[in-house]
Amino acid sequence: MITGYSIVSLKDMIDELGEKKIKEILSQFSCSLNADVESFLHNSAIELAKQGVSATHLVFTPYKNSPVIAGYFTLASKNIIVSQKSISNSLRKRIAKFGTYDPDRKGYIIAAPLIAQLGKNYTNNYNDLISGDEILSMACKQVSKVQQIIGGKIVYLECEDKPSLIKFYNDNGFVNFGQRKLDRDETELLSGQYLIQMLKYL
Numbered sequence: 001m002i003t004g005y006s007i008v009s010l011k012d013m014i015d016e017l018g019e020k021k022i023k024e025i026l027s028q029f030s031c032s033l034n035a036d037v038e039s040f041l042h043n044s045a046i047e048l049a050k051q052g053v054s055a056t057h058l059v060f061t062p063y064k065n066s067p068v069i070a071g072y073f074t075l076a077s078k079n080i081i082v083s084q085k086s087i088s089n090s091l092r093k094r095i096a097k098f099g100t101y102d103p104d105r106k107g108y109i110i111a112a113p114l115i116a117q118l119g120k121n122y123t124n125n126y127n128d129l130i131s132g133d134e135i136l137s138m139a140c141k142q143v144s145k146v147q148q149i150i151g152g153k154i155v156y157l158e159c160e161d162k163p164s165l166i167k168f169y170n171d172n173g174f175v176n177f178g179q180r181k182l183d184r185d186e187t188e189l190l191s192g193q194y195l196i197q198m199l200k201y202l
Helices: 010-017 019-026 034-043 045-051 091-097 123-129 132-149 161-171
Strands: 005-010 055-063 068-081 099-102 109-120 154-159 175-181 196-202
Touching: 005 010, 010 019, 010 045, 010 154, 019 045, 034 045, 034 109, 045 055, 055 123, 055 132, 068 123, 068 132, 068 175, 068 196, 091 099, 091 109, 091 196, 109 132, 132 154, 132 161, 154 161, 161 196
Parallel strands: 109 154
Antiparallel strands: 005 055, 055 068, 068 109, 099 109, 154 196, 175 196
8 A cells, every 4th residue: 555655736836836946846856767757857847837738746755854746647547549450359448438449440549538748857876765666556546536526447658669668557457558649749758769658548
């Protein structure tokens, strides 16, 4: 059971403390393992939260009697196309009710929450205060709360084609359902030419 953590909406923090103070807080986050995760929080998260395009949630935990950012995750609402050939028959039957079948693409068009970002804070070794499994679990639980209100059972994410990442998400119940070619503005921070798309039935 996850204990000792507080999940705080970035938008709520902006409203309460102001943008300048939030930028100071976010500057304390670093992630040398993933430049995209760090760049997003420093350069994009605030504006996208204000616009309502995505919702970033900071995970705080006590450290030497003060709260520090242990990690964060960002959620957004997107449409995906899941080819019926890319998943097992049992999973296809489960997700079919949540999408519209497109005979031309031979797949299901589904509106589903996207876990757009997920990362730990490596500043001062704060990454040791939480595991990736715990942050991912928090993100999925937030999605489940929303889906209890509006319906739905599917969440998805996109990751680089790296065995360690794919294994991490597989171990947490996600399955590969496709690829997405990198946008032009993504090529500087991400490796390869595409991202692996993975989904989970909650």
